[in-house]
Amino acid sequence: MHQAEKYIKQIVDEVGKASYMQDFLQQGKDKKAVAEVAEKLKQFTENMSLLQPMVIKGFMVPSGSLMLYHYLKEDLDAVEEMLRENPAAEKAATEEALRHHKRRHEKKHGDGKTAAALSEQNAADVLPPEQKEEMIKRVGIVKHRLGEMIESLLPQHIADQIEQRTDEKAAQDAFQENGFLPLYVDEKTMGIVYNTLTVQLLLDRFNLLFEGLFAPMDQETIQAVMTHVLAPYWKEHGQSILFTMEECKSRSNI
Secondary structure, eight states, rough: HHHHHHHHHHHHHHSSSSSHHHHHHHHTHHHHHHHHHHHHHHHHHHHHHTTSSEEEEEEEEEEEHHHHHHHHHHHHHHHHHHHHHHHHHHHHHHHHHHHHHHHHHHHTSOOOHHHHHHHHHHHHHHHHHHHHHHHHHHHHHHHHHHHHHHHHHOOOOOHHHHHHOHHHHHHHHHHHHHSEEEEEEEEHHHHHHHHEEEEEHHHHIIIIITTTOOOOOOOHHHHHHIIIIIHHHHHTTOOOOOOOOHHHHHHTTO
């Protein structure tokens, strides 16, 4: 089994627990996970208003898609911290990795976030400064690419939603009443967006960020991960969370 499949399976096992979702919501991580997308939706609405009177009022995201994306994004941030040699972050990451690594061998089963964390910590420790700097640049490339993907995915799939799943009469009535088309981006659209971002994060992790340290993901590996790990997880955790644009706006002004 490829390291990527082991890595994502261990994470899926973790975020699939009911307790994880409870903590995720209580700690406000759901709001953090949609902040960048909400900002892009706001920009999209402003740009669209010049061409077509439409206002995005909110959006729904499958909880499983949101939690998995946010987990991988947090992991990327943690890797960047380790590479930048933040002593506190590095010490905490090392201690956590060692604790989990010990439990993993004692219980004969994996908490897999740990195995990955330990491997990455070891990798960060043995890299010379110039290679660390190169990997920091790669993290920047990954983050920049995510931003570009969000900007391209949202218009494409929102247009598909309007075309395929908007009732024409209801839209006309709403337009006559409000002077614009109020739109809630549905869970199908946002699921596609977040799942695409998740797969890209996974690809970039093995094919760019840790190039040369782990085996790259080929098409066969991608297919195995999608079929055996991601698709069943997304199907099982498809219940949606609703976010309003007003809610996201008020949080961004705090």
